[in-house]
Amino acid sequence: MANIRDVADSAGVSVATVSRALQQPERVSPKTRNKVMAAVESVGYKPNLMAVKFRSGKTHNLVVLVPTVANVFFARVISGMQEAAAELGYSILLANTLGNPDIEAHYAKMVSTSQADGLIQLRAQTPLDDSMINDNGLLPMVNACEVIECGKYPVVSLDNRAAANAMTTHLINYGHQRIAMVKGPDSSPLTQDRLLGYQDALAAANIAFDDHLLFPGDFTLQAGYQAGTAISQLPVTQRPTAVFCENDETAIGAMQAFKQAGLNVPNDISVAGFDDIAFSAFCDPPLTTIAQPAEEFGRTAVTLLIDVLNGKIRKAPKVIMPFELITRQSTGPAKHA
Amino acid sequence: MANIRDVADSAGVSVATVSRALQQPERVSPKTRNKVMAAVESVGYKPNLMAVKFRSGKTHNLVVLVPTVANVFFARVISGMQEAAAELGYSILLANTLGNPDIEAHYAKMVSTSQADGLIQLRAQTPLDDSMINDNGLLPMVNACEVIECGKYPVVSLDNRAAANAMTTHLINYGHQRIAMVKGPDSSPLTQDRLLGYQDALAAANIAFDDHLLFPGDFTLQAGYQAGTAISQLPVTQRPTAVFCENDETAIGAMQAFKQAGLNVPNDISVAGFDDIAFSAFCDPPLTTIAQPAEEFGRTAVTLLIDVLNGKIRKAPKVIMPFELITRQSTGPAKHA
DNA sequence: GGTAAAAATGTAATCCGTTACATTTTATAC
DNA sequence: GTATAAAATGTAACGGATTACATTTTTACC
Incomplete structure (x- = not known):
């Protein structure tokens, strides 16, 4: 050469x-x-740009820790990141961590070993072990989507509590009193925040919170299907008339279970999701959900991280992205006894 | 530091x-x-691993050109790539090209500028412009999923023609005579191969090929919906009794259109897809489709590329992955007049 | 033509690990 | 104790582009 x-x-x-x-x-x-x-x-x-990067000490690479690229919401976020990074002259190194701390640590080390300039976390967690903290005591890192608010790192998030409140209120306004919630993993702050928003709405409507109406989940289609099956097997009097799922995959899985159990959505049971993935507009019935600006999440995270790298940021900002309640046909008036 | x-x-x-x-x-x-x-x-x-990489001349980075990471099939492929790469000590640099040749060229240049050791193409196309050909006249490249068979580069593909033949035969065996096909982009070899397989099956069953039964598409939900709408508006006598969509998104979009038009799937019209994405098992009715080992595609592509980089490969191999016809409830017997 | 300032170009150090080769230390054997 | 082999360690070149600083050439003006 x-x-x-x-x-x-x-x-x-x-x-x-x-x-x-x-x-x-x-x-x-x-x-x-x-x-x-x-x-x-x-x-x-x-x-030889490797030589240039070596000499300059800047790799112009950003590592992104993604719990799973197979999640369509994350796929949209990544897409936004990639666009923003390309515009700003950076490349994205994608790490599909599967939530495995070893894999996360391995990729996070790319920053301390000068293979990447910064890190974007899509999963909330205390930032890795101390061994990868830089001289200044901080890793150039941005936390997006599922955030941890320690105040040390910039975060890009959604007001999940308010969004869940809005969705629950939407269901209450339809006359629903028994509203189930299919949760995400308990370890996730998203799950907690959305649960709080759900409880806020119930409280505001003077509906007692009943933890029998909480079903476990992990954001997968399968988990939604299982929760849906469990719900449809409840005696009619105990069965909720609406189900709020913490993400769209879960909602789609649950709807499938309801249909197989002979329940009509939304006549027998309303179903709501969260994320507004592409499939949600094309399932039967189309899903009422919370739209998140996924690509914007990615773009913003990248932009913030590059600002951090350029020393343009003094104290860690907290960016709250807007959400939108998308009303489709999977939710409707409660059938009253 | x-x-x-x-x-x-x-x-x-x-x-x-x-x-x-x-x-x-x-x-x-x-x-x-x-x-x-x-x-x-x-x-x-x-x-400073940047220094190591610079000195050794090996970056241990692999660039992957993905038309769009938002496609769930590609997401699975990427997931497989990432795993295999991690095991072999390589990192994946993900490029979301959106099919844009400029973006593709930009990322492909990472190889000639020593920022990456090799390239994986998920889209069939003549390999970039000459300016990025290496000394030896060849780029270390592997082509996967949608392949171009120039014989110069290793490819990992599916026998799309055989798979489409199998699916079409499945529909014919159900008694369907008027079988529509919703295509992918005409520029894609996948589209062509699947069309050929469809024609093979028709010919074998002595059914005349009718190009009025071909509908354009681009692998998106929207395209499927449009094709479905067009099909459902045909006079009953001209309407196909089965629709074979070249991917699952398209099939799901088409099913949505049929339902909205009051057509029952599969009683009024059978629908088949291709890919077996996760949603296909959870749509209503669950989709009959061709399962592709997506993660294996990714793993194999990475393994092959690393073999190329290590000089372990003499002449470009052509790996054909197996497919499986998954029969679910979206296809059924033809309702005969 | 002569001088100073500006522009163009060149020299060599630098970034940081790796490694061939040279040198020193230790172990082994008689 | 000495010779020899083996082990341990050290010195310095190397990879390729950038850039501070030094030097040369050109331009401008009296």
Whole structure:
């Protein structure tokens, strides 16, 4: 592979001149510039950007820890990240961690070992073990979507509590009194916040909270299906008339279970989701859900991280993205006894 | 950031000894080893892997050009790639190209500029412009999923023609005579191969091919919905009794349109997909489709590429992955006039 | 033509691990 | 104790681009 010295030799100038001709063309005479360009062409020179990165100490790589890229919501977030990163001259190193702390630690170490400039976490957790903290005591990190608010790192999040409140209120306004909730993993702050929002709405409507109406889940279709099956097997008098699922996959899984059990959505039971993934508009019936600006989450996280890297940020900001309640046909009036 | 020289000073040995203590511990005396380890700890040394990569000329990065990470099938493929790469000590640089040749070229250049060792293409196309061909005239590249068979690069693919034939035959066996096909983008070899398989099956059953039964698509839910709407508006006598969609998203979109038009799936019209994405088992009715080993595609592509990088491959292999026809409830017997 | 300022170009250090080669220390054997 | 082999350690070059600083060339003006 031809290097800058080959170009210099071929053009009959020094390596410094070649470098300048390529980086700051106005700094060399037009005649030299042409000679250099011709030499670049003739020897087939391609700069070794690894050398550039090594020397500059900036990799222009960002590591993103994704619990699972197979989650369509995350896929949208990643898509937004990738766009923003590309615009700003950065690359995304994607780590599919499967929630495994070892894998997370392995990828997070790419920052401390100078293979990446910064880190984006899509999962809430105390930031890794101490061994990967930088000199300044902090890792250049941004936390998005599922955030932990320790105040040390910028976060990009949604007011999950308010969103869950809005959705629960929507169901209450339809006359529902027995509203079940299919949760996400208990370890996730998302789960907690959405649960709180659900409780807020119940309290505001003077509906007693009943923890028999909480069903476990883990954001997968399968978990939704299981919860849906459990719900449909309840005696009619105990059965909720509406189910609020903490994400769309879960809601779609639950709807499937209801249909198989002969329950009509929304006539027998209303179902609501969270995320507004593409499939939600195309399931039967189309799903009422909370739309999150997923791509914007990604874009914002990347932008913030790059600001951190450029020292443009003093104290860790907390960006709250807007949500929108999307009313479709999976929710409707409660059938009163 | 402490470097290896700081460690050497702190331990009172030379940098070579530090390097050996860390890379080949058996090459230094136990006493020295301990001194070095203690020094590493005390100065907080983290090797600059950028320097290592620069010196070795190997980045251990693989660029993957994905048309869109938002496609759930690709998400599964990426997941498999990421696993295999991690096991083999490589990282995945994900490029969401949106099918844009400029973006593709930009990321493909990461190989010629020494930022990545190799490239995986998930979209069939002549490999980029000549400017990024390496000295040997070839780019270290593997083509997966949607392949182009120029014989120069290893490919990992499915026998799409056979799979489409199998699915079409399945529909014919149910007594369907008028079978529509909702295609992918015409530019894609997948579309062509699946169309051929469809035609093979028709021919084998002595059913005349009718290009009025071909509907355009682009693998999105929306395209499926549009095709479904168009089909449902056909006069009953011209309406197909079965629709084979070239991917699951399209099939799900089409089913939605049929339901809205009052058509029952599969009683009025059978629908089949391709890919077996997670949602296909949870839609209503569950979708008959062709399962592809998506994660295995990814794993295989990565393994092959690393073999190429290690010079273990003489001539470009062509790996054909197996498929499986998954029969669910979206297809059924044709209602005969 | 001469001088000073500006522009162009060149020289060489630098980033940080690795490793070939050189040198020193330790172990082994007589 | 000495010679020899083996083990341990050290020295310094190397990879490729950038850039501070030094030097040369050009330009401008009296």
